[in-house]
Amino acid sequence: MQQFARILIDHVALPVIVIDGTPFDLRPLVADITPAAIASGVLDNVDTSALASIKGPYDYLAPIDGVRQFAATGFNYRKHIEEFKMVPPTEPEVFLKAMSSITGPNDPVSRGPNPGTKLDWEVELAIVIGREARDIAAADAQDYIFGYVCINDISDRATQVDSLGGQHLVRAKSRAGYSPIGPYLVTGVDGANLDLWTKLNGHVEQQGNTSDMLFSISEMLAYFSKHMTLLPGDILATGTPPGVGFGKNKFMKPGDVLECGIEHLGAQRHVILV
Missing domain, CATH: 3.90.850.10 (Fumarylacetoacetase-like, C-terminal domain)
Structure with missing residues (x-):
């Protein structure tokens, strides 16, 4: 199971993968969680070993940006x-x-x-x-x-x-x-x-x-x-x-x-x- 999300920190939207409640920065892989990112396959079976955790405070956004339908x-x-x-x-x-x-x-x-x-x-x-x-x-x-x-x-x-x-x-x-x-x-x-x-x-x-x-x-x-x-x-x-x-x-x-x-x-x- 993978839990993806988008969070807002200092007015900046960040794509993250959440592991045991802690968000990890996905920007080394994608600029944001979008239809294009989903279609590319880059979010399939993400290797999280090199991703940095993110400290709060932050707010959760809708987890996909640019939904078309x-x-x-x-x-x-x-x-x-x-x-x-x-x-x-x-x-x-x-x-x-x-x-x-x-x-x-x-x-x-x-x-x-x-x-x-x-x-x-x-x-x-x-x-x-x-x-x-x-x-x-x-x-x-x-x-x-x-x-x-x-x-x-x-x-x-x-x-x-x-x-x-x-x-x-x-x-x-x-x-x-x-x-x-x-x-x-x-x-x-x-x-x-x-x-x-x-x-x-x-x-x-x-x-x-x-x-x-x-x-x-x-x-x-x-x-x-x-x-x-x-x-x-x-x-x-x-x-x-x-x-x-x-x-x-x-x-x-x-x-x-x-x-x-x-x-x-x-x-x-x-x-x-x-």
């Missing part, structure tokens, strides 16, 4: 489907999020100017693409995965559903700050068996495991590749476990503290702003 799916956990008493979908849903919604794993999140906002949380495992994928088979999908990141697919439920019940996922999930990512970009883990969780003000709201997915990681990656060309560094979010606020009529307000995390991928913490 951010795709996502919904209702992909069996227990999440059950809590909404839905008929399981027969194929994955496909939608996109704006790149400008990406933010760091500990940045504050602004609700936005609409006083009627119903701000919700969705912890999700996201695939990071390692090489161009187009019309691939599920049996070959693992060859196209570089690693995984934790995201929180923050959503405004007030703008997600219109007065006729129509879904508007892009507008509900694309405001600036609505896609916290990180802290780690992790390779060499089994994405099909990872614990994930969300807390609001210290109270556990979501708890699940990626083994509960309806469509597997390989199935989703193959499906998405048939509808769009996936590029190195692209992010594909794989859905959320049960416990979102929408099902409880419970939404975030200014001053709330939102936390989420995934096994091996690290934890996020956000203060909710007006």
